[in-house]
Amino acid sequence: MNLKTLWRTLVAGAALALVFSLDVGSAQAAGGDQKFNSVCAGCHSIGGGKRVGPDLKGVTDRRSEAWLLKFIKSSQTMINSGDPDAVKVFNEYNKTPMPDMAQFSEADIKEILEYIKGGGGGGAAPVMAPATPAEIKLGGELFQGIVRLKNGGAACNSCHHVTNDAVIGGGVLAKDLTEVFTRVGGTGVGAILGKPPFPVMEAAYKDAPITPEESRALVGFLQDVDKKRAMQTPKDYGNQLVLGGTGMFIVLMGLYSFAWRRRKPGPVNQAIFDRQVKSQ
């Protein structure tokens, strides 16, 4: 399995998990805005630009309602049946499949579409109050594990990396989060943190959920990272690390051979063994 397929599978699984883990009952009871923000906003914005999926502003004008209903219910069925528009969107977004929204009735979907049509209740994605510097600092500390997450979850940099001079780099087990804010936006990050849609992350934080305050701090931090990413000058050690290690190894070997210069060099009867006839 190549990386791309893996990533796709992960995202698809993640979206599915996100969908099924949400409280379906309350989503039905609520209006289109709530439904959109709790389910769709992880991947889509309304006038906020591309995320995992396309910006949905004006989508109701671009496509017919019937097409949208069909696509939202099961995008893969449409793609497989060879609908040209569906295939085009699918290819444009790195062939990342959109999960089937089986939990929404037709009426639900219409409500959501109504909400999108209305410009997302205000035209753009819901705006969060900008994080205070203290929150950004806390977010950085939480990210690195300097401050422990309240419920004992693993620090973000166990798996994730961000390019930021103030932070020690993190792991490479999961996606680089430097530009995550651009990709999924504040709501998306918040949604992912609240209910991780990725199987591994979901398992990791199942018994150790991130609190809303922590989530806010982390979102603030990631936004800050995203904003300042152009100004960062990450140090590239390059070959220095290898060369330094080799040099130190030679120094240590020299030191050891000096400290143990009087050691027993080998078998006392080596001269005899050298003379013996070998079978091979």
Place this chain on the structure above:
Amino acid sequence: MDIRAQVSMVFHLDKCIGCHTCSIACKNIWTDRKGVEYQWWNNVETKPGTGYPGKWEDQDIYKGGWERGDDGKIHLKGAGKGKGLANIFHNPYLPSVEDYYEPFTYNYLNLIEAPPGDDQPTARPVSLITGEPMDVQMGPNWDDDLSGTPDYARNDPNLKKLSPAEQEAMFQLERMAFFYLPRICNHCLNPGCVASCPSGAIYKRGEDGVVLINQEVCRAWRMCVTACPYKKSYYNWHSGKSEKCILCYPRMEAGYAPACMHSCVGRIRYLGVMLYDADKIEKTASMPENELINAHLDIIQDPFDPEVIAAAKKNGVPDSTIKAAQNSPTYKFVKEWGMALPLHAEFRTLPMLFYVPPLLPVMASVTETDGAQKSKLNPIAKTWTDNWLYDTSTEELWGTIEQSRFPLKYMASMFTAGDEKAMAERLKKLMAVRIYRRWKTVGDIDEAKVNQVLKDTHLTKDECESIYYLTSLAKFNDRFVVPPAHREQAIEMLEFTGDVKGSTGFGFRQKPERGM
């Protein structure tokens, strides 16, 4: 005075025939497991030779034993607190498996299971360590009976003290001789292995002085392997613990002699208790080299001395052990008769295994004669065409000892830390007993001469008889005086037996119930 009991051994080298039965008995009981195949807790070496592991006597290589510093105190040569800590993760003087030998077996199954082919199937040697086919480089007795002399016997570390001319003399074909040196753990009074162990896993048993490694505590630092100058502590590569000769303590506790001694064909081995003064250990081990032998023998106390007995009793030595000490054959050889010597006393571990040095190769000499003595022989006697004479005569009383085939210097290097006079004294005693017995049984020696011999060696006729008896006629119970183990006392040291009185043992703790 701190009198303690020590089980000690005497090996009579004149009687050793080099059959290795002792080694086999030991191996079959203790070292036929995985990881210890290469270990020979008992081994028999040919001298001159490099032994097992190769050149073990050369402490410039292995750094074993103690050395006396300028301050007159002794320090471990290659281990101990400072050196041990500095080398704790890399012990630089360890013998490698090649120094012992890589243990091997043969792929015998191939002989009967090989598929049909053009060649006869063979049983290839297979390493017992890796399981892979291997080239046999060496065995535990590669230099047995002087085989490979240029490589082994010529490199005997004891030859270092001899001049090149003396060495050449030893290896002339006509003069070449060898004797056997059986070795087990010496169960020393000042053991280097115990002193070196960073884990405190090695201890000397209080009741009989047997040195043991606690397998639960051993952490495989292998400092004991370095510290033992006799290389009698071995590392078990499978279990990751070190092991050594245990003097068959389970057998001894049951009243048997250790397996190597029990099985000895030449009956060269003697075992008995000796009482020693533990207060003197440090002082004795720190003596200058020329006083070492006498100091070592002085630490052993007279088991008949009432003061010694009282001190021993005060220390909790049981009466039965004191009685065993009084009957000890080793005490007789070592102290009473002064015939047995420790091996390499200069290692300063105060070994408690003593050797009666070999006289046989010493006594005879090869000279060229005019052939006159042949005319005295019976016509059916086998004679040689040349006039060389293998001369075992005792005409010249002590001359042959000084001109012996093994230079005194060589023997002294092994048994008396270089003291040739002390060495000659022991050999003379051995010879004196022979002269006495020859006078008694053959009668071709003048009694005046015998008396002169006994006077020179400070022996009496009765003593000669006793030496002769213990050397040649001794029965099992004369050779091995194993002290009763008194396991009940060992238990009492750990717990108060009154606590369990009436609650364990035979009988019912509850009344038996019958029926449903």
